[in-house]
Amino acid sequence: MSHFGRAGPPDITDTYSLLVLNITFRTTPDDLFPLFDKYGKVVDIFIPRDRRTGESRGFAFVRYKYADEAQKAVDRLDGRMVDGREIAVQFAKYGPNAEKIQKGRILESVSKIKSPRRRHRDDYRDRDYSRRRSRSRSLDRYDRDRYRGRDRDYRRRSRSRSYTPERSRGRGRDRYDDERSYRSRSPGSASPKRSASPRRSISPRRSASPRSPSRSRSPSPEKQNVDERAANTRRSASPKAESPHGGAGGSRSPSPKKSVEA
């Protein structure tokens, strides 16, 4: 049974934390335990996972009892192929309290004595959430969450500073409307609308382009014109090298027309 990180840090005193990066999203502490335990005494293994989905973030923390063992594990497991992916093992740079640590050694003793009381849970949480997501395609999905959190914070802060019923109400309503509208529009209403809008705009332009090339001064037709001219120039630029039939000199060219079109 591996209750690594399930019930919180069991014993983080005199332990050295190793940061394991590049691990697969399906890798579990159980998979890393035998690997790391082979090189030393592993006290705890923790894999940060997402609060919403619960999936791992792609890195894990392995705590060793001794530094020499941790160093050995780093030297041995760094660059090792795990689950078809090369993992990166290195000493943790920051501790659980976001404090700097030395060689994976946690300096929480000072933190505990210095500030037994937590500063601000809200701030800590907010920062965590904000920092948690950065890239990945899932960002599209969670972008809304991030915005919501920020908006909420902003509203609260503003309200605290000065109470303005008229403004507050107006903004609040707007926000609510926006959120509701966003949710309603999500299924499929504004999406196709917005998509079709720009498309139609370009359609007529291309049509009118060939009709009145000299009258149109838009960059769009101009570009096309230039392109056409370039093609023309290219064709007549090297009449010797290129054959109109494509037979003499180059039997490999199927047809110059294809080249220009492509």
Added chain:
DNA sequence: GTTGAGCGTT
């Protein structure tokens, strides 16, 4: 079913 820089939970 998916993704890939980075630093952590009761």
